[in-house]
Amino acid sequence: MLERNRVVGQRIARVMCAASGLMEVPVVDDPAELHKVLSKRPLLLGCDAADLDLALEWAAERYPTLNLMVWTSGNVASVLRAALGEARLSNVMGWPTFESMPRPWEIALSVKRLLNPLAAPPRLSDMLSxxxxxxxxxPRSSDERDRAVSEVSHWAERAGAPTRIAERLGELAHELLMNAMYGAPIDRRGRPRYSHDRKQSLTLEENEIPTLRLGTDGERIALQAHDPFGRLRRHDVFEGITRGLSAREVSGGPDDQVLDTSRGGAGLGMLKIYSAGAVLLVDVTPRSSTLVTSFYDLDVNPREFRSLPASVHFFERQAALAEPVEQSER
Incomplete structure (x- = not known):
């Protein structure tokens, strides 16, 4: 790990060590010293965005086995654009300035998933206290979708979210379910079944029904959508977010007033999902499962939340060796 602040570096290293099964995690604060502590086939390098260019250069030219994990308390957009061009950078952590280090559970999750890419994704309850x-x-039908969206707002407010945030979580639930119900299903020939008309009412087949979960531990609210198709791709996630951010920068407006229709408006949809929470997790088993999970911090003032850097993590399992994903929370 490369971290200029030695105290922060030691804190992060302890979490990485614990999550890796107590593997050795060398920590340096000088880029010139980094090469000396790396093995010939390093698995993972964590660093601040200030050292991203060096990390990308080493990943491209020296270490083909190296995955990257980057944290920043500044502009996440530049890191996301770098991730769009480098497949080994799929874990970008927004570091709230009022915290002493990046979120420990994010670090642990990233380390565990990167070191064991065939492992089943954790249950939602495992990522909460x-x-x-x-x-x-x-929800099987359009009417059931709308009822679920309404109930998400209700339960989010019961969990302590301010009314406007509860409404926003309802909007997020609608976006997630629209993707899972209209965008994900395909027929036996691999052709989309419903995405050509998202305004149509529909009733899904039994094997097409998605699952939506809301979880809370009193500190965070998490919203998770699961579909049984596994069609969301890494490029779609990072390209959609970065394109949406670029459109927002040009317009100077808020998320819900930005619409890039050049490719079906996907930039807006992915940006809305990303911007709705503090941490976005996307976990895909190709042709089998897509899990999209957004976390919102209940202790952060809504006004302050809009200015905080948000995280995004993308994980992909090998479908041939992975068992189908289904979680057991009631």
Whole structure:
């Protein structure tokens, strides 16, 4: 790990060490010293965005096995654009300036998933504190989708979210379910079944029904959508977010007033999903499962939230060796 602040570096290293099964995690604060502590086939390098250019150069030219994990308390957009061009950078962590280090659970999750890419994704309850409550929906029709969206706002407010945030989580639920119900299903020939008309009313087949979960532990609210198709791709995630951010920068407007229609408006949809929370997790088993999870921090003032850097993580499992994903929370 490369971190200029030695105290922060040691804190992050302890989390990485614990998550890796107590593997050695060398820490340096000088880029000139980094090469001396790296093995011939390093698995993972964590660093601040200030050293991203060096990390990208080493990943491209010296270490083909190296995955990258980057944190920043500044402009995330530049890191996301770099991730769009480098497939080994799929874990970008926004570091809230009021915290002493990047979120430990994010670091641990990234390390575990990168070191064991065939492992099943953690259940939603595993990513919240012990004692969390999980609410689940399986909407089959357009009407059931709308009821689920309404209930998400209701339960989010019951969990302590301000009214405007509860409404925003309802909007996020709608976006996630629209993608899972209209965009994900395909027929036996691999052709999209419903994406040609997202305004149509529909009733899904049993094997097409998505699952929506809301979880809260009193500190965070998490919203997760699961579909059984596994069609979301890494490029779609990072390209959609960066394109949406670019459109927002040009317009100077808020998220919900930015629409890039050059490729079906996907930039807006992915940006809305990304911007709705503090941390976005995307976990895909190709042709089998897509999990999209957004976390919102209940202790952060809504005004302050809009200025904080948000995280995004993309994980992909090998479908041939992975078992189907289904979570067991009630």
């Amino acid at each position: 012990w004692g969390a409550t999980i609410v689940k929906w399986r």
